[in-house]
Amino acid sequence: xxxxxxxxxxxxxxxxxxxxxxxxxxxxxxxxxxxxxxxxxxxxxxxxxxxxxxxxxxxxxxxxxxxxxxxxxxxxxxxxxxxxxxxxxxxxxxxxxxxxxxxxxxxxxxxxxxxxxxxxxxxxxxxxxxxxxxxxxxxxxxxxxxxxxxxxxxxxxxxxxxxxxxxxxxxxxxxxxxxxxxxxxxxxxxxxxxxxxxxxxxxxxxxxxxxxxxxxxxxxxxxxxxxxxxxxxxxxxxxxxxxxxxxxxxxxxxxxxxxxxxxxxxxxxxxxxxxxxxxxxxxxxxxxxxxxxxxxxxxxxxxxxxxxxxxxxxxxxxxxxxxxxxxxxxxxxxxxxxxxxxxxxxxxxxxxxxxxxxxxxxxxxxxxxxxxxxxxxxxxxxx
Numbered sequence: 263x264x265x266x267x268x269x270x271x272x273x274x275x276x277x278x279x280x281x282x283x284x285x286x287x288x289x290x291x292x293x294x295x296x297x298x299x300x301x302x303x304x305x306x307x308x309x310x311x312x313x314x315x316x317x318x319x320x321x322x323x324x325x326x327x328x329x330x331x332x333x334x335x336x337x338x339x340x341x342x343x344x345x346x347x348x349x350x351x352x353x354x355x356x357x358x359x360x361x362x363x364x365x366x367x368x369x370x371x372x373x374x375x376x377x378x379x380x381x382x383x384x385x386x387x388x389x390x391x392x393x394x395x396x397x398x399x400x401x402x403x404x405x406x407x408x409x410x411x412x413x414x415x416x417x418x419x420x421x422x423x424x425x426x427x428x429x430x431x432x433x434x435x436x437x438x439x440x441x442x443x444x445x446x447x448x449x450x451x452x453x454x455x456x457x458x459x460x461x462x463x464x465x466x467x468x469x470x471x472x473x474x475x476x477x478x479x480x481x482x483x484x485x486x487x488x489x490x491x492x493x494x495x496x497x498x499x500x501x502x503x504x505x506x507x508x509x510x511x512x513x514x515x516x517x518x519x520x521x522x523x524x525x526x527x528x529x530x531x532x533x534x535x536x537x538x539x540x541x542x543x544x545x546x547x548x549x550x551x552x553x554x555x556x557x558x559x560x561x562x563x564x565x566x567x568x569x570x571x572x573x574x575x576x577x578x579x580x581x582x583x584x585x586x587x588x589x590x591x592x593x594x595x596x597x598x599x600x601x602x603x604x605x606x607x608x609x610x611x612x613x614x615x616x617x618x619x620x621x622x623x624x625x626x627x628x629x630x631x632x633x634x635x636x637x638x639x640x641x642x643x644x645x
Contacts (some may be wrong), residue, residue: 270503270644271494273303274348275342276597277315277335277485278490279306279397279584285601287583292612296472296486298446304464305449306488306585312338313556328371328391329446330365333400334527335491335590336487340401340441347495354427354438357398359493360420361445362631364394364455364587370450374430376568397445415495417588417631418552420444421492421593422639426510443493457487462556471613475553476560480527485555489586503644505600509543511536527566527599529636532626534570537626537638540564546554546640548576548608550595552630554586563628571626576619578602578610592629596639599625 279295280287287295294305308316316334320326324466326334336359349355390396393536395413402408410431416423421444448454457463464484468473473486497503511533538544549567553560567577580598587594602608606621631636 266547267433267498268506269432270497270498271501271505271507271600271642272500272503273343273347273495273497274493274600275339275346276492276594277312277338278587278594279308279373279488281309281312285605286337286595288598288609291506291609292400294473294587295470295489302465302467303454304466304486304585306486306490306587307449308489312639318634323362328422330391332361332365332445333492334400335489336397336443336445336446336493337404339443339445339491339493340405343441344405349495350441350571351407353409355408356422356428356437356440357402357408358412358414358427358440359398359401359445360414360416360442361394362417362420362422362590363399363446363448365396366414366448366450368392370452376455387633403410409584417590417633418588419629419631419635419637420589420594422596422627422629425494425496425507425596425639426512426637428496429507429510432496440496440525442496442591443491445491446588446590447489448487448588449489450539454487457485462554464555471556471582473585474613475555475579475582476564476577476611478564479614480557481554486585488587489583489589491585492590492593492597494593494596505603505641505644507639508642509537509539509541509640511540511638513636515636525562525565527562527630527636529634529640530563530566530630531534531570531638533638534566534626534628537640541639541640543624545571545575546624546626547580547620548625549601550601550625550627551577551579552592552595552628553579554581559630566615576608576610576617576622578608581591588607592627592637595629596641599627599641603641
């Protein structure tokens with residue numbers, strides 16, 4: 263597919279278990295940022311400084327004490343992105359920040375309220391505050407701008423789908439700037455229980471790496487949930503950008519399984535080929551894999567990567583470090599790739615055999631989700 267425009271990332275912001283200086287966290291190449299709760303669950307929680315920033319929002323605005331935690335994370339990331347890009351309020355802004363599970367904390371709270379006080383009834387705020395559409399709309403309210411404001415859920419590739427939508431809107435000419443990203447606050451009892459029911463959650467107690475994403479020798483699934491949000495400022499044909507999106511790809515599995523993952527990861531193969539074709543490349547320097555730490559999912563993705571990009575491509579992942587942030591995870595992988603491009607340093611995985619690595623110039627970011635959707639985004643360092 264011939265491209266008519268070049269989409270650049272001119273700013274971004276994030277909040278996760280890595281705090282507000284993710285590159286410094288990545289420099290500690292053997293240290294993960296997961297902690298255990300009282301029940302032994304490994305979780306990627308916000309560190310103190312990041313938690314304080316979220317709390318400050320609630321102090322500044324009384325309405326923010328009522329919205330879901332996923333909204334507060336999205337606002338925090340959006341603030342950073344807008345400040346980094348130095349965007350004004352000239353209009354023509356699209357905002358799309360998705361979430362896999364939506365207002366998880368708020369929904370569980372109101373359901374417990376209903377169960378315990380069914381005769382009294384629910385709060386009138388229960389419906390508006392638990393709808394998925396309240397994420398981007400609250401971000402728009404906080405920023406006091408945004409013309410086309412929309413939310414979506416495409417499970418674990420949600421943030422990457424927001425970027426795809428942003429590219430499409432920008433290329434259409436109907437918006438001039440686009441704030442795209444994902445947010446997730448899934449560290450709730452019901453969500454953790456769902457992942458346990460799927461037998462995905464790690465139960466490691468005494469090993470240095472409770473999540474061993476991309477380790478093909480592991481004998482059991484080992485995923486850890488994490489919370490976080492990330493937003494990117496996208497522009498069409500910017501004079502300068504931190505990185506350019508050279509190619510995008512997308513497809514869907516037709517496996518028919520509960521998770522939508524096939525052994526061959528056919529959808530991911532198609533999405534990677536689509537991104538390469540758009541960029542006019544046959545391979546890339548490195549891949550940031552989705553790899554949640556499950557046996558089947560990790561093996562299928564590795565097989566797809568090797569089939570499309572060959573045996574020599576460098577592969578990395580960040581879920582062993584900060585957990586699986588579901589709808590925000592693909593966006594945090596894009597941030598990881600951006601940082602490696604800007605710092606001219608490949609960051610590998612400590613429990614896998616090290617490989618000789620040069621400074622990457624092109625990086626493919628993969629995202630996969632329940633239902634079989636797959637997205638690939640190909641990044642090249644900006645000038």
